[in-house]
Amino acid sequence: MTDADALDTDGLTRREALKAAVAVGGAAGLAACVDRLDGADPIPAGDGPAAHPERQYAWNEFVRTDDAGNWQLPTHQTLLYLTLPGDAPPTEAERETVRGALDALDEAYAWSHEGLLHSAAYSPTYFERFADPLAVPDDVSLPQPTPLADYETPDFDTQDVLVHLASDRPDAVLAAEQALLGEADEVNDVSVPSALTDALDLDARRTGFMGAGIPHEKGDGLEGVPEPNPIPEESPLFMGFAAGFRQNQATEDYVAIGEGPFAEGTTKSVGNWRQRLADWYGEQDFDQQVMEMFSPGHAEEGLVEGVGTNLGDDSLIDRFADSVVADAAEYGRVGHAQKAARANRDENGDPLLLRRHFESADDDIASLHFPSLQRSIDQFEAVRRAMNGVDATEATPAVRQRVNNGILEYIFVRHRGYFLVPPRSLRALPTASGQQG
Ligand code: HEM
Structure with missing residues (x-):
């Protein structure tokens, strides 16, 4: 039994309690968390915004990696969706307020999974306030979100600002959130000159987690997870x-915007996908799951063991991306990764999307927050549309719009929003032409 698995007096493992604290949030969440972490190491302080990377999404060098070199996202994550009241461009005072709140986080916390990783991003609705068009190169698009399959009916996140907080330390995520929302005037011993909520209104708060074992631990009693809990104990999803x-x-180099005032920024699509897993676990054996998650070839050749970490740093999907239609005809099933990969490569075979998804138990529903970074939103849309597998449905009646068609039978989009992640130096209420004060 690890330390994190040790039972506290109220019967929760320490890890369960910490995750619950982030989900609850606010002063109560932080207090619960600090109690549990009594005696934990201090959280490393930051060097200020000028010393932290210009790319707000420069996380890869600052997180843990596994034995195969895969980047491990921070355990605790929170998404704050905020709006700027009215339709006018922000005032200089509002900009200063936002700048002060965000700069304080860079003073307070080291840029790392042991400190705090964070970003502020802006929606197309935000940029519509300005007379000038968004100053991005021709290869960058930032449209309003849209359904990407005939049957999709997501709520669109058109709030102005999305702030993303991530850390292995739940107390860092919670304290940062409190400071941003005006519930504390100090964060990790750094005084906070202003709160985001002095200029913006909080519209939605969503939380989640990443880490092998946590989905199993959290799975009991969640809507979408059958009983008894079938989620493999070592699975991160x-x-x-x-x-x-x-x-x-x-x-990160690949997704960086190349030129103009927003150079070193990127675009971010964030979906939230509810999962209904009774049939996934009840009606599919392991090989069928592998076929639908990866490809029929992966099952045929026995490429995936357990949760698939045996694959190392490469899912080997490139070998099967061209056989979607043939696989549909031969096996009556096609794979999720196989379909997505078809649209996720440039002419040199390099992937276009940097996926940073994490799981959630918000509202006691099993869901996935799916942030994806790419140079341009149209790349995300093409990959999502490729997941529809329309050509596979045309090849055989066995593959239907949402049946035997990757994982579409089990996942349901609830929210979708598109954002521009400016470079750090432009992250406080930038103008569409890329100025800041
Ligand atoms: C609950 C929902 C989802 C789960 C559990 C899931 C899981 C997975 C897994 C296990 C893989 C294979 C391993 C890997 O390369 O990471 C994969 C690949 C991938 N998924 Fe998903 N996914 C989900 C939703 C989505 C959505 C909504 C998109 C939207 C675009 C997407 C896009 C991709 C892409 C682009 C790949 C990589 C294919 C390649 O190699 O290029 N996934 N996913």
């Missing part, structure tokens, strides 16, 4: 497999 293999991810 509710669906029982590992994801985010390094060779199947774009690099």
Whole structure:
């Protein structure tokens, strides 16, 4: 039994209690968390915004990696969706307020999974306040979000600002949130000159977690997870497999906007996907799961063991990306990764999307928050549309719109929003032409 698994007096493991604290949030969450972490190491302080990377999404060098070199996202994550009241461009005072709140986080916390990683991003609705068009190169698009399949009916996140907080330290995520929301005037011994909520209104708060074992631990009693809890204990995802293999991810260099005032920024799509896993676990054996998650070839050749960490740093999907239609005809099933990969490569075979998804138990529902970074939103949309597998449905009646068609039978999009992640120096209420004060 690890320390994190040790039972406290109220019967929760320490890890369960910490995750619950982030989900609850606010002063109560932080207090519960600090109690549990009594005696924990201090959280390393930051060097200020000028010393932290210009790319707000420069996380890869600052997180843990596993034995195969795959980047491990921070355990605790929170998404704050905020709006700027009215339709006018922000005032200089509002900009200063936002700048002060965000700069304080860089003073307070080291830029690392042991401190705090964070970013502020802006929606197309935000940029519509300005007379000028968004100053991005021709290869960058930032449209309003839209359904990407005939049957999709997500709520669109058109709030102005998305702030993303991530750390292995739940007390860092919670204290940072409190400071941003005006519930504390100090964060990790740094005084906070202003709160985001002095200028912006909080519209939605969503939380989640990443880490092998946590989905199983959290799974009992969640809507979407059948009983008895079938999620493999070593899985980082509710669906029982590992994801985010390094060779199947774009690099941060690749997703960086190349020129103009927003150079070194990127675009971010964030979906939230509810999962209904009774049939996934009840009606599919392991090989069928592998077929639908990866590809029929992966099952045929026995490439995936357990949750799939045996794959190392490459899902090997490139070998099967061209056989979607043939596999549909031969096996009556096609794979999720296989379909997505078809649209996720440039002419040199390099991946376009940097996926940073994490699981959630918000509202006691099993769901996945799916942030994806790419140079341009149209790349995300093409990959999502490729997941529809329309050509596979045309090849055989066995594959239907949402049946035997990857994992579409088990996942349901609830929210989708698109954002621009400016470079750090432009992260406080930038103008569309890329100025800041
Ligand atoms: C609950 C929902 C989802 C789960 C459990 C899931 C899981 C996985 C897994 C296990 C893989 C294979 C390993 C890897 O390369 O990471 C994968 C690949 C991938 N998934 Fe998902 N995924 C989900 C939703 C989505 C969505 C909504 C998209 C939207 C675009 C997406 C896009 C991709 C892409 C692009 C790949 C990589 C294919 C390649 O190699 O290029 N996934 N996913």
